Amino acid sequence: MATDVAEFARQLKEEAIDAARAEAEKIAVDARAKADQITREARLSAQKLQEDTEREIARRIQRSEAELKLVARDLMLNVKRQIEQVAQDLLKQKTGELLSSEEVLKAAILELVRSQKTGKDWELALGPMVGEPLANAVVEDLFTSENAHMKLIDGFKKVGFQLKSTAGSEVIEVSDESLADAFRRLLSPELQKILDAKIEAAK
Numbered sequence: 001m002a003t004d005v006a007e008f009a010r011q012l013k014e015e016a017i018d019a020a021r022a023e024a025e026k027i028a029v030d031a032r033a034k035a036d037q038i039t040r041e042a043r044l045s046a047q048k049l050q051e052d053t054e055r056e057i058a059r060r061i062q063r064s065e066a067e068l069k070l071v072a073r074d075l076m077l078n079v080k081r082q083i084e085q086v087a088q089d090l091l092k093q094k095t096g097e098l099l100s101s102e103e104v105l106k107a108a109i110l111e112l113v114r115s116q117k118t119g120k121d122w123e124l125a126l127g128p129m130v131g132e133p134l135a136n137a138v139v140e141d142l143f144t145s146e147n148a149h150m151k152l153i154d155g156f157k158k159v160g161f162q163l164k165s166t167a168g169s170e171v172i173e174v175s176d177e178s179l180a181d182a183f184r185r186l187l188s189p190e191l192q193k194i195l196d197a198k199i200e201a202a203k
Helices: 002-099 102-115 132-146 176-202
Strands: 121-126 149-153 160-165 171-175
Touching: 002 102, 002 160, 002 171, 002 176, 102 121, 102 132, 102 160, 102 171, 121 132, 132 149, 160 176, 171 176
Parallel strands: 121 149
Antiparallel strands: 121 160, 160 171
């Protein structure tokens, strides 16, 4: 009987140990599976984070490049405008000096009247810097050389002159402002080519 009790106790002990060992192994297996799952999830999360970060970096780089291009474009447009303004101011000053010369002004008026096909009767408005002797000389020369009739009128406030055909609606303005603006329009495309070439060379 004692042997049976001892055997029974031993079996219980072994069964308890086996059960504990099995439970421990199950816990270990479950822990390893859980650890593997956590590792996989962590790896996937890290990979996703890296991909998201790379996409965000690429997006920011793209946006920065687009913004830089806009800044560069605006800067070049501003430079172009400033150069055009400086050129126009210099041209206006130079043409103003030329149109203040009685010899240049007289030659320009005579040449324009000769080259026009709209008749022989004109109205001439001279700028405030032109004296009466020049105006009379122009009128006399036109009548003598071209049989053209010139009526002097007031109201032109710029440096230069304005011609108007009395036979039609043609009005010709030759002033420091109109000449400088015409030169600016001629200069603008060429200036753009130069700036574009500089930008391309800097890339």
